[in-house]
Amino acid sequence: MFSRNQELCHVKLLIMEITFCDDRVSQEKAKKHGHIHIDDVVEGAHLLQNEHIVVMHLSARHSHHEATKAMQKKLPADLFSRMTVLPNEMLF
Numbered sequence: 001m002f003s004r005n006q007e008l009c010h011v012k013l014l015i016m017e018i019t020f021c022d023d024r025v026s027q028e029k030a031k032k033h034g035h036i037h038i039d040d041v042v043e044g045a046h047l048l049q050n051e052h053i054v055v056m057h058l059s060a061r062h063s064h065h066e067a068t069k070a071m072q073k074k075l076p077a078d079l080f081s082r083m084t085v086l087p088n089e090m091l092f
Contacts, residue, residue: 001036002044014050017057021070024061035059038074045079055085064088 002009019025019035030037035057041048058067064087072080 001040002047006047009044009047010049012051013054014048014052015054015056018055018067018071019057019059021058021062021067021074025059038070041071041079042074045076048079050082053079053083055083056088058085058088060088 008014017036018038018041020027020030020037022038025037027037027039031040055071058064062070064085068085071083071085075083
């Protein structure tokens with residue numbers, strides 16, 4: 001995913017969705033419906049050189065706390081330290 005969009009890996013501020021953060025929805029099903037799964041980000045983590053990443057559009061299946069904990073557990077510490085995970089309540 002990130003290898004096709006190299007320019008996004010280098011912008012200072014990247015705003016992206018990570019809709020699904022666990023196996024309740026598979027990576028394949030997320031992709032089929034146009035969403036990003038945490039495993040997509042794990043696979044491309046080495047490419048993300050952004051100074052900061054804002055994550056939004058979490059699935060209603062996840063609480064903000066649950067999604068943040070899942071990202072912290074699955075992502076490299078350096079990448080997670082550059083992220084801000086917005087709760088859905090802030091967006092709607």
